[in-house]
Amino acid sequence: MTHTFTNNPAESDRDKVRILLHDTSSGPNALSDETVDWLISAHPNIWFAAAAGADAKAAKFYGQATSKKVGDLSISYQGDYLRWRQLANRLRGQAVRRVAPHAGGISEADKAAAFADSDMTPPKFRTDQFTNPSSTGAEHVVVY
Numbered sequence: 001m002t003h004t005f006t007n008n009p010a011e012s013d014r015d016k017v018r019i020l021l022h023d024t025s026s027g028p029n030a031l032s033d034e035t036v037d038w039l040i041s042a043h044p045n046i047w048f049a050a051a052a053g054a055d056a057k058a059a060k061f062y063g064q065a066t067s068k069k070v071g072d073l074s075i076s077y078q079g080d081y082l083r084w085r086q087l088a089n090r091l092r093g094q095a096v097r098r099v100a101p102h103a104g105g106i107s108e109a110d111k112a113a114a115f116a117d118s119d120m121t122p123p124k125f126r127t128d129q130f131t132n133p134s135s136t137g138a139e140h141v142v143v144y
Contacts (some may be wrong), residue, residue, distance in 0.1 A: 002034040013040050013049075021034030021057070029057060046139035051088045058084035134142060 002028035011014040014036050018024050023031055031053055039049040039056075061081040079119075114120060 001034070003105035004031050004033055013046055016046045017053060018048045020046065021053050021087070023053070029060065042091065045095055046099055047091050047098055051091035051095060054084050054091060058088060 004014070005018050005024045006012055006015055007024070009019055013034065017036050017040060020033075021031070023036075035056070036049075036053065039052050040046065043052060058081050062082065125139040
């Protein structure tokens with residue numbers, strides 16, 4: 001398990017994800033390079049990858065006891081879990097704002113390309129489907 005941080009986010013997506021996760025130094029809770037690389041490959045952008053990383057870190061604390069006490073020392077894991085979940089939610093919100101929405105068929109060229117596709121299912125509706133054929137002299141057209 002390796003952990004590298006070159007502090008060069010302009011050149012490294014791994015460094016970008018590590019910065020978003022505040023995971024820039026190695027330690028017992030740090031994500032490995034292999035994990036970060038997999039998160040980057042499995043998600044559409046670095047913010048979604050970082051959100052998934054924060055979810056993974058939260059999962060480490062989820063199954064543990066809410067608190068442990070040994071002598072005068074007390075440790076609470078619930079706060080760690082909640083902090084990682086909040087970070088994951090915040091990063092996911094940033095990720096959604098960075099994905100450009102797209103709806104096909106906006107331009108005439110997109111529409112023409114869609115209708116030129118011979119494998120396309122014929123449309124069930126037309127703009128003239130409720131026109132009375134007897135009043136316009138048009139023939140009845142079968143709708144698929």
